[in-house]
Amino acid sequence: MSVFSWYHASIKQKIGGLFVFLLAFMFCVIVFSAYKVNQIEREMRVVAFLDIPLSQLMQQVEFIELEQHLQFEQFQLKKQMGDKPLNPHQQFTFEKQQIKKLLDKAVALISHSLASKEVVLQAEAHQKVANKIENYAKKSNEFENYLSNIYAREQLTELERQRVEEMATELEHAQRKIILQLNKLTADDAYYTDEHEKDFLFVSTLLGLCAIILGLLLTSYIIQIILRRIQRIQSNIETLSTSFEHHELPLELQNGIKTKDELAALEHDIKIVISRLNQEMTSREEIEKQLIILATQDRLTGVFNRHKWEEQIENQINMASRSEYQFALIILDIDHFKQVNDQFGHQIGDRLLKHLATQLQQQIRTEDMIFRIGGEEFAIISPTQDKQQAHQLAEQLRVYINELDEVSLPKVTASFGVTCYQTDDSSSVIFNRADKALYEAKAQGRNCIVVA
Incomplete structure (x- = not known):
């Protein structure tokens, strides 16, 4: 994910990315820690399983050599005192076998460790120690053979005694050198291990601090981005809110x-x-x-106006033309309405129209629709009605208007033109047919109904 895509990423992606980054960083720290712990463990294994056992083996060899030397001194002392000479040949043979086993074990231990690559520190120094132990084993074998020959004879010359002393001193110096070198190897290994532990602690601490710093920086960055977005949203909301402050x-x-x-x-x-x-x-x-x-709606009467009339008559024509749907159209006009205005005034005329419209709405069905399409002219659309039913409705309305007697309003009558939808009718055709029927009713003396 690039920096630009990170900037435009969702909050979930940003937090998830931060979480993955920190997990990856912690995984690297754990892998490094495991590697260093394994390295320290291998180094400590060299100290525990090689250097310390070697030192112990060489100390045992030193003790055995010391016993041999003491036995030789006792042998010399008893010879000088004239006692019956002792025969320690078997004792020397046994000690010789012990020394050989210990030295062989020491050499085998080093050789095996070097061969299996378990020695990770100072491999050359360990190889030199192994060579010195082998040389020491040869010298020790020569010394033991020489002692065996001496013990086999009853007499010991001064030259032989000096030779034994020299060989014993040589072996003792060689032992001390080997032990000192082993102690030095052990101390060096412990020093290297301690240094590795310090490096491990330092690097782990440094990585931990880096993880904390990076985590804080990334968290702060994400928080700043979120806060900036929230502030922008709040600013837009405040702008929008001010437009609705009323x-x-x-x-x-x-x-x-x-x-x-x-x-x-x-x-x-x-x-x-x-x-x-x-x-x-x-x-x-x-x-x-x-x-x-x-x-x-018509502002004066409250019934539908001419705009609604044009919309509804088209809807009725469309439904009737696509199916067997039938509807009727009734047009009525108030007789001699101009005389009402002239005699009683336009205000009374308006009240009369409003009262008639209200009464007509109460007389028709719920699904019927009444429209004011002219000054005193009204149209009624009556869905699902045939000519006979439409004529009955028109007669009911004519009688009602004729008998209407309202205080402060003049009595009036109305003429009606009635028709029904016919195949291929358009809105103008059906209206003209009903309008002609209305004029015929007017011509017949008004206050009557003509069906077309």
């Missing part, structure tokens, strides 16, 4: 939120905007309803 907020949102949590503050701001948006939508819905009423 709406009052609910009581629970009027008091500001007291918190340092940016997300809680953002949530509060969003609730404010949502509340104002809901109020705005409710207000707009009410305005839309009012606009629809203004666009479809």
